[in-house]
Amino acid sequence: KQEVTQIPAALSVPEGENLVLNCSFTDSAIYNLQWFRQDPGKGLTSLLLIQSSQREQTSGRLNASLDKSSGRSTLYIAASQPGDSATYLCAVMSNYGQNFVFGPGTRLSVLP
Amino acid sequence: DGGITQSPKYLFRKEGQNVTLSCEQNLNHDAMYWYRQDPGQGLRLIYYSQIVNDFQKGDIAEGYSVSREKKESFPLTVTSAQKNPTAFYLCASSIESEKGAENFGPGTRLTVL
Numbered sequence: 749k750q751e752v753t754q755i756p757a758a759l760s761v762p763e764g765e766n767l768v769l770n771c772s773f774t775d776s777a778i779y780n781l782q783w784f785r786q787d788p789g790k791g792l793t794s795l796l797l798i799q800s801s802q803r804e805q806t807s808g809r810l811n812a813s814l815d816k817s818s819g820r821s822t823l824y825i826a827a828s829q830p831g832d833s834a835t836y837l838c839a840v841m842s843n844y845g846q847n848f849v850f851g852p853g854t855r856l857s858v859l860p
Numbered sequence: 861d862g863g864i865t866q867s868p869k870y871l872f873r874k875e876g877q878n879v880t881l882s883c884e885q886n887l888n889h890d891a892m893y894w895y896r897q898d899p900g901q902g903l904r905l906i907y908y909s910q911i912v913n914d915f916q917k918g919d920i921a922e923g924y925s926v927s928r929e930k931k932e933s934f935p936l937t938v939t940s941a942q943k944n945p946t947a948f949y950l951c952a953s954s955i956e957s958e959k960g961a962e963n964f965g966p967g968t969r970l971t972v973l
Contacts, residue, residue: 752902784964791864791950792964837902846910847893847918848962850902 750775750842752851760857765828769854771821771838782848783812783823784837792837796823800843828858863887864965866951871970873945881936881968883951892934893952893962896920903950909934938970945972 751774761767771781780799784792796805796812798821804813811824825832835855839848864885873879883892891910895903905918909928923942928934934953938945951965 757900789948789967789969791966839903846891846916847905847908848903850895850904852900852902 750778750840750845750849752838752840752849754836754838754851754854756854757852758855758857760859761828762859763828763830765858766824766826767828767856769823769825769836769838769856771823771851773819773821773840773849775842776816776819777843778816779841779843779845781812781814781821781841782839783810783821784839786835786837786853788835795836825856828856830858830860832856832858864951864953864963866949866965866968869966869968871968873970873972875972876940878937878939879945879970881938881949881951881970883934883936883965885932885934885951885953885963885965887953887963888931889953889955889963890931891954892928893954894918894924894926894934894936895950895952897948897950897967906936906949945970 753772755770782797783795786792798805798814809826814821835853837853838851867882893908894906897903904920906924907926909915915928925937948969950967952962954962
């Protein structure tokens with residue numbers, strides 16, 4: 749059974765710093781991996797979707813990488829801003845599954 | 861605008877009462893999902909439906925029921941058998957052919973008093 753973990757659980761950084769969020773999964777037979785952002789009390793917003801054949805995806809200040817063999821993905825945020833403060837969720841779709849398996853999330857606070 | 865709507869945003873119920881959460885989508889998506897989110901935990905799948913009049917249990921289906929009579933609607937009933945129903949509930953939908961490309965609704969926060 750696929751299990752997804754995220755480190756750290758919470759992170760607080762000053763504005764302008766570059767930061768890395770980590771996601772690990774136990775079964776490398778994945779179809780794709782997706783990073784989501786969730787603001788308090790809100791639904792999920794998709795940030796980046798990486799297909800199993802891809803190594804990374806980029807959108808603006810965000811870059812997500814995927815290493816299936818080691819069961820890891822990282823989300824890199826460049827030049828962080830207070831508006832980046834949110835919870836970031838990693839989700840994995842397995843080859844044999846029909847739905848995402850989510851990690852517990854990393855709660856990010858970017859201080860002005 | 862196309863999207864997923866969930867209502868109500870906040871819901872309060874007394875212990876022992878059944879309650880139904882609404883989820884509607886106008887994206888013409890075949891598949892719909894219900895997730896539950898608890899503090900400090902990831903989303904957990906309750907039920908999903910890939911086609912009208914068909915649905916499957918997810919990882920934590922006990923104490924919940926669903927129906928899929930129309931393509932655009934997938935209501936979730938939280939029954940009195942659910943031992944700890946207070947949580948944030950999220951509905952999602954996707955095109956069946958685009959596995960993993962799920963769109964999420966804004967969520968309903970259910971509090972059982």
